[in-house]
Amino acid sequence: MLGCKNDYNQKQIVIPSGITVWNKNDELPSITSCDQIESESERNICFQQKLTKSIFDNIDFSQIVVNNSLNDTLIISILIGKDGKISLYDSQINLKIRKQIPLIDSILYNAINNLPKVLPAIKTNIGVEVNSRFELPLIIKTN
Structure with missing residues (x-):
């Protein structure tokens, strides 16, 4: 007699790392x-x-002490882990801001990595919490 046994545990499902394809029903972090x-x-x-x-x-x-006024935007890329931990993934900071605020990288790192946990993104078709990443603009304006 031929057959197969389909015993599996949902916790054994492995989601490959890399690009996650989002569906309109998936839940974004919140x-x-x-x-x-x-x-x-x-x-x-x-x-x-x-x-x-x-x-x-x-x-x-x-x-933060600047010598000249600034009115500029930087872009930060935030990673939200499947455990809800927020961390700085990357940043796009132009030279003008870097010259005025040399410690900008460490300032952003400390500000972001000390945030409380959030509700992670969920792939609803399999009911699993996943890592997510998105970009936020931050406007730097001084007088």
Whole structure:
């Protein structure tokens, strides 16, 4: 008699690292205060706004002294782990900002890596929390 036995445990499912293909039903990362918003786009905007505010609240402005005024934007790439831990993945900072704020990398690193955990992204078709990455613009404006 031929046959096969299909005993498997869902916890043994391995999701390959690398590029994750997002479906419209997948859940993006969020925080509790935004998670109750029904519209996905509004929930995502809420999350990004609150995250940006938290980053600015964590910046140690005592380390920032500029000689000339700045009005520029830098882009930070944030990684949210499947455990909800937020970390700085990458940043795009132009030379003008780097010259005025030489410690900008460490300032951003400290501000972002000290943020509280958030609700991670979820691949809803398999019900697994996954790493996610996205970019945020940060406007640097001094007088």
